[in-house]
Structures are given as C-alpha cells and as structure tokens.
Amino acid sequence: MASSSHGIVFNNKIRESPLVALQGIDLEEYFSKEFNVPVVLENEANLSAVFEQDFGTNQETRDLITISIHRGIGVGIIAGHNLYRGYRGMAGEIGRSLMTNDLDSGSRQLVKVESLCSEDAIIRQVMNAKNLTKLTSEDLVKLYREDDQVKQILNHAAQLIAEVSYNAIVSYGPEKIYFNSTLFEDLPVMYEMVRDRLVELGIFSPIQMIKGSRMTSLLGASSLAIHRALGLDDYLLHFRWPKEVKNIN
Template identity: 50%
Template sequence: MKNDSRSLVRVTNRQLVLQQLFNHPTTTRVDISRELDINKSTVSAIYNELNDEGFIEELGQGESTNRGGRKPNLVCLDKRYGFVASFEVGTNHLRIMFNYINGEVISYEAVMLNNRDMLTIMQLMKDRLQKMEQNNDTRHGLLAIGFSVHGIVDDNQIVDAPFMNTNGIDLAAYFENEFNVPTVLENEANLAAIFERDFGDRENYRDLLTISIHKGIGAGIIANHQLYRGFHGRAGEIGRSLVVGQNGELVKVEDLCSEEAILNRIAKEKGLAELTPMQLYELYRQHDEATEKVVAQAMQQMQKIAHNAVVGYGPQAVYFDSPLFDEIPELYQQLRDWLQVHHVDIPIRMIKGSEMASLLGASSIAIHRFLKMDQYSLTLKWPKSVSNIK
C-alpha cells in the first residue's frame, strides 16, 4: 500500500511539474519548486526525467536576483516533443489541423468534399496523417487525434450527428487501431468552449459559455473550469429548444435561425434548389430585400435564444462562434447591442476565425488525453489567425 501511495504521489508531482511548463512561457527549477511547494530534489528528479523524454527546452541563463548568487537556468516546454491532429467533417468540407504539443498551429487546411462517403473521407484523413508523419520535425511524432463532431457525443461515440453519416463506423476505434494513439471525439460547440478556456482569453473565466451558430445551434458550457456535458453529453443543445412558429405550431429554434434554416428560407423565397453560404453573404451585402428580411427574422429568434442561454447558465462571459458573424460582423454587433439593452451585463465576444475554434479545442483535448491530464488546466499558445472581438 505504501508503494502504491508513493507511486501516486510521484505521478501527481510529475503532472504538476508538466503543468508549470505549460502555464509559464519560461520558468526555472527553483520557480517550479517554489510555485508547487515541492522540495528541490523532487523537482530536480522529475525535471531530469522530463528532460530526458524531450519535454524541456533549455533557454540559457536568466538574470540573477537582487541578492546576487548564481544566475538561474531558464527553461520552457519544448513544442517539438510531438504533435496532435484534429479533424472536423462538415456538410461539404473537411477541416484539418496539426498542432505542436504546446498548441501552436503547424498547419490548417480546409478541403471541399465532392464525395460524402465516409470511407472516402477517412482515407483522406489517413493520407494527411501519413504525410504529416513523414514530414514532421518533432521528436515523437503523432501523439493523439481529436475529432470535432456537429452532434451529440457520449463516451467517445457519436450518439446523434444529423449532418454527418458515419455508416456505423467507430471513428475513435478505427483511428486508434490505425495509428496507435489516443483518439477523442467531442461536440463542436463544446470544443469551441474548450478553446476559449485553454488557449487563453487572458481573463481566465471559470464559467463561460460559447454559442455556436452553424448548420445547427449549440452551446458549450465551462463550469468551474471544467466542461459540463450533462447526461450522455446532451447539455447545451439549445437549438433543439421549442418555440412557437408562425402558424402556432411548436418548432425547434434552429429550424428558424441556424445558418441552415436561413439558407433554406432564402432559397425558397427565390425559387432556388439550394443556396450556398457564400451566395447568402453576397446577397446580404447587395442589400437584397428578401435576404435582409429572412436574416432579420432569424436574428430576432437568435437574440431571444442567446438571452435565455445566458440567463439559464449564468456564465461570466459569452462567446459567439459563427461563420455568418465572421462574414457579416454587423449582425453580431446588432445581437451584442440587443443583449446589452436587455440587461446582459457580462462580457460579450465574437470569435473571429470561427472555422478554427473547434479544431483548436480538439487539439487541446487530444493534448490533455495524451498526457493523461484531462482534469488539469493547461495554457496553450494562442493562434495568430483567431481573435476575440468585443
């Protein structure tokens, strides 16, 4: 029993030292020992172990203290320890991202899909992974894989994904067997929330909410720094909330104000078989009357569902993740102003670069899973291509 206890303490101390490397751009052994209140010899032993494994990059000597003495050796997490991959399968696209272990983006790619067959898409993912493995500049190569799913995920299984047909294929099991690394699946809105938590708004909110407006509408909930998933992963499905439609019938709110709903209504108004998002954005910029009317009606519904979500979950801050807002930022500004008028007095932000948010969240959960540190707070490197707009 004593040996088991010592082993557990040893593992915990190792994870705490790793956490210090993630959460400080530069540090020293002395600083780590002081921050964790762990004796220097224990920290040195763990440091040497992590250094031998390739986690640590030595940066040279820092400045000595006012009292003089030896200059400390500055160190940081070595991003080239390894890399993670993340994928998001949309209705007509596959998004692919590779990140170093510190979260820094190595590459991002969006591939248009002409073929929706899942086996074809999986082969494309495999090809990209194999190419990256052949050309990567890290010590240990691929560490883990994350998937962003537009639907409900429970216990690493897709429970309900209305915009993605896997044909019964277990994605996690398949890629774990193919590449022999941990593979994690999570809901897209949840991942956008994880992105905001882990890549650092610099304000470090313990409780935050992201509202994702894509094909559907979902909310990602961070409560006390942890992702709240609800029973069987069903928390945050705000797009499935029921509201009264034009004819008095009950309808899901996402049937009125999701991007998919807006596209379908405008296409119907114009007698078109279908309408692409890019066509929608262009029509709106041209002040097309029918388009402006449909969008205005959808935004009225979105204002109410966003207000109710904020009131219901009680976050410290709320973030909106939407390609519609990326392309037409005045719609976000109208929503923000409406919420403020209706007494939402917490910080309201838009994630600019929304197409990357869930992939960055997927990279974070992949990094956490590889390290076996799912419950630990790790600060990852903020990407240059994404920003939070007030």
C-alpha cells in the first residue's frame, strides 16, 4: 500500500508534517504490521509528478514538474525519469520560499510564500475580508464573479503564484510543467492568469493544468505501490491514462 502526505517525506519516514502532527510516528511499521503488505510513504506533490510520468501518454519526457497548490505549495520533480527528492527529501518545498510582504504601515516583512497564496491562505484572506466563518468553493466562485475586493485578492494571489512558479521552473529546467490545484479547477481564470504571466516572463516549456487533481496523488501512490510489490522500484512502468483526469492547456 502507499500513502500520500503533505510535508517532507524521506526514506519512508515523515520528517516534517506541518498540517498534521505525524512526524515521529512510524507509519510504515504500523501499516506493515496491520496489513502485512509492503508500504510506501511519499509527499503529495511527488506523487502527482509520478502520476504524470507513469500514466502519461508520452514517456519520452525525461524532465517534468508538477506544481501543487493546496493547503501548501510544493513541486514534484521528475529528472531523467527519476523522482528527485533532494537531500533528506527537501527538494520542491517552494512554499517555504521567502517573499517580501509589504504591510499597510509601509514596513516590509519576509514571509513564506504559502502564507500568501496557498489555497488555505487565499480562502483565509477572503473570509477575513468578507467577515465569513465558512466558505465553500461555490461561494468563492460566486464572490469572485460579483465582488471586486475578492477578485482583487485572487488576482493578486495568481500573480504571486506565477512569480514563485517562475523561480521553480528556471531552477529545475523541466520539459513540461503541470499545475495541480482544485482551486484552479474551480476557477480556471486563475490558472489562465498564472499561465499567461509565465509566458510573459519568458517560459517556453509547455504549461498545462491537471483537471481531476484529486485523483493524481492516489494514482501516483498506486504506481509506487505496484512498483514496490513487484520489486520493480528502479524500472519505468506505463499505466493506462484514467478517464477521470485530463491535462488542459
């Protein structure tokens, strides 16, 4: 079996788990004893990248990245057909990149990117601006279409996402770039703003959005579990593309 986690995962251990307190808990040992099967633990963004490689229609692509924007922001990196994790699994943690946040007081403060433009951060900003206690995806779409203040918040977030994505792209040099975000699926105009801004900045690698992103980590995890069960961790396997997922321009 395989499990997806937000945060840093290395050697089948959760090293950092900022959203759920899982570090220090040996999930591999627990699930192995409970179900008597091989267990693979991996970062959510990494699994999305595995999905794009192992289920992709063109496996000639050797280098690709998936940029996941959910509760945090992370990059999954395939380099030379291999998942690149970096030292102790720290590669791709772009949500921890520092960005200057200009405050209303005129002062400047260094903050983590994901505190400004992750899905959770955007929802929190809208709720604070509109004095809401809850916000559904349908509410957010409606507010974006009807409320200029909310539109400004989301448009600004899209610009920040484009900036941090640009830095990731020029750092890793991928042949293809995929955005993985339920927020982008609900509001395709946000993806279009990010994509168009990246083109303006000079990115020429193909950029696509994953539609059906809720499935990609699951399917990437399935691929790793199959590799592990068959003893084929170092082999490139190709799986049939699922009808629930599309890559769109």
